Amino acid sequence: MIKMDDVVREGHSALRTKAEEISFPLTEENQKLAADMMEFLENSQDDELAEKYELRAGVGLAAPQLALSKRMIALLIPGEYEDDPPALKQVMINPKVISHSVESACLKDGEGCLSVDREIPGFVVRHSRITVTYFDVNGTSYKKRFKGYPAIVLQHEIDHLNGVMFYDYINEKDPFALKDEVTIIE
Incomplete structure (x- = not known):
C-alpha cells in the first residue's frame, strides 16, 4: 500500500526528470503499480482511511512522485455530489496532450501537490480544453477530450511526467496576475 512516506517531495531529482515510456504488455510490476496508485487515491479520499494512514487527499498521482521513471498517472476526480460516480477514474499509460484550446483557465484557489508540503499561492494558468x-492497463489506446477541472488535473499530472512542477507556471512578480481572457474555475 502506498503511503505519504512513499511520495517524494520537492527537491527530489525524480520530480525534475522526464519519465520513460512504458511498453506493452505491462509487466506484473507495472500492473501492480497501476493498481496501487489508484488504491492510494481511493484511500486518500476516504476520510476514515486517510486519517488512519495519515494520507493527504489527492485527485491525481504520477509515477515520478514515487521516484519511478515511468509515464503512468492515476486520476480519481470525485463527482459533483457526494453520491455521484467519479467524474474521472483512470490509470493512464504514456498519456500525451495532442491538442489544446487557445482559451486558458485556472483554479480559483490555486493548485496543490502531494509532493509539495507548503502552500504556494498564485494562479496556475493552463489550457481550458485538451x-x-x-x-x-490492458494496452487499449484512447483519444479523449477533457475540459475544466479534469483538464487542469490531467495537465498537472502529465507535467510530472515531464519534470515540470505546478509552481513553474506562477508569475513570480505578481502571483495573482491574470490576462482578461482566463477563466477562473471555482
Missing part, C-alpha cells in the same frame, strides 16, 4: 491520447 485532447489526450493514452493507453489503459
